[in-house]
Amino acid sequence: MSITSAARGFTARLGLALPLIQAPMAGFQSGALASAVAGAGALGSLPGAAMSPQALREAVSTLRNDRSAHGGVPVNLNFFCHAPPVADPVREAAWRAALKPYYDELGVDVSAIAGGPGRLPFGDEAADAIEALRPEVVSFHFGLPPAALLERVRRSGAQVWSTATTVAEASWLEAQGVDAIIAQGVEAGGHRGMFLLGGNAPDVTTQLGTLALLPQVVAAVRVPVIAAGGIADAAGMRAALQLGASAVQIGTAFLLCPEATTSAVHRAALQSASARHTALTNLFSGRPARGIVNRLMRELGPMSELPPAFPSAVNAIAPLRAAAEKRGSGDFSPLWAGQNVSGCRPVPAAQLVGELASGL
Numbered sequence: 001m002s003i004t005s006a007a008r009g010f011t012a013r014l015g016l017a018l019p020l021i022q023a024p025m026a027g028f029q030s031g032a033l034a035s036a037v038a039g040a041g042a043l044g045s046l047p048g049a050a051m052s053p054q055a056l057r058e059a060v061s062t063l064r065n066d067r068s069a070h071g072g073v074p075v076n077l078n079f080f081c082h083a084p085p086v087a088d089p090v091r092e093a094a095w096r097a098a099l100k101p102y103y104d105e106l107g108v109d110v111s112a113i114a115g116g117p118g119r120l121p122f123g124d125e126a127a128d129a130i131e132a133l134r135p136e137v138v139s140f141h142f143g144l145p146p147a148a149l150l151e152r153v154r155r156s157g158a159q160v161w162s163t164a165t166t167v168a169e170a171s172w173l174e175a176q177g178v179d180a181i182i183a184q185g186v187e188a189g190g191h192r193g194m195f196l197l198g199g200n201a202p203d204v205t206t207q208l209g210t211l212a213l214l215p216q217v218v219a220a221v222r223v224p225v226i227a228a229g230g231i232a233d234a235a236g237m238r239a240a241l242q243l244g245a246s247a248v249q250i251g252t253a254f255l256l257c258p259e260a261t262t263s264a265v266h267r268a269a270l271q272s273a274s275a276r277h278t279a280l281t282n283l284f285s286g287r288p289a290r291g292i293v294n295r296l297m298r299e300l301g302p303m304s305e306l307p308p309a310f311p312s313a314v315n316a317i318a319p320l321r322a323a324a325e326k327r328g329s330g331d332f333s334p335l336w337a338g339q340n341v342s343g344c345r346p347v348p349a350a351q352l353v354g355e356l357a358s359g360l
């Protein structure tokens, strides 16, 4: 099968050679992965949730200069747009009490644990960066930002994309005027983009697999749909395009590439038999995300009412993660991975892109 007309139109509008998007992966990549992917004809993405506006400026400039010999190269800047958490000292104290046996075991000084709001949602500073950088695509996770900020993004000329994990979320996003919808199946690694449910420990039984979600979203909306979740090889890409996707977004398969900043314990876990068992957990951040099942998930979760709202839960976990990783253990690390790790190989990202797109 060759490329579909939906995919051809989508790539032509963006000036992309391939209907393939490297998923933005906050905390697991910097500009190097996006540059390598862009050089191979796919869309490179930068995770604004984990990069300062200054870091984004530098990465976009490198990516564009690297590729300048080939003319303009599109780039995707990605942001979280969660509601900032309201401080809840009672809940925070309960969370730290639940973690106390681990602090004792690893010798963590509880008084040194950072407080604060953690990762900030998309805001004015990021909008300033977008106006200066004029990326071709701005994608959001956890819904969309407030109207005034969204309008600034639209006026910059960027296409606006966001993630849907249900047909209802896809229809809501279309009604807000997004240019494309990322249909994220439950197989996907990292955070679920779910946003219409909210609340602590939201009902993850509402989440559909890619094979069920994708065709239903394609039937429900008129904008292009990007398939995400569990796609790890050329056959998976072709299947998603056949089901009506205009492009495919892949994260997990890139985690072992040398250009990713995946930690040593995470790389080891991805290459071990334990990578076959992933689950959705809210223990590491306060929101459901898929990762390789480890000790913390087995003992306190994987889903729990205990963690404070996203992203505050990170603060109390961070010193445990650091102490364990120092000992070579991923017991307290968010080992994000999707259900299909068969595409993870330690090969350059450009080679992986070529293999994923072979036969299109």
Ligand SMILES: Cc1cc2nc3c(=O)[nH]c(=O)nc-3n(C[C@H](O)[C@H](O)[C@H](O)COP(=O)(O)O)c2cc1C
Pocket (backbone or CB within 6 Å): 023, 024, 025, 026, 028, 047, 049, 078, 140, 141, 163, 184, 187, 188, 189, 190, 191, 228, 229, 230, 231, 249, 250, 251, 252, 253, 336, 337, 338, 339, 340
């Ligand atoms: C390590 C990791 C980090 C992720 N971080 C983000 C992120 O910062 N923003 C985002 O929109 N999606 C993020 N995702 C989700 C991806 O966009 C995408 O939905 C997912 O990777 C697709 O499924 P796959 O992992 O099976 O390829 C992340 C995924 C992974 C594996």
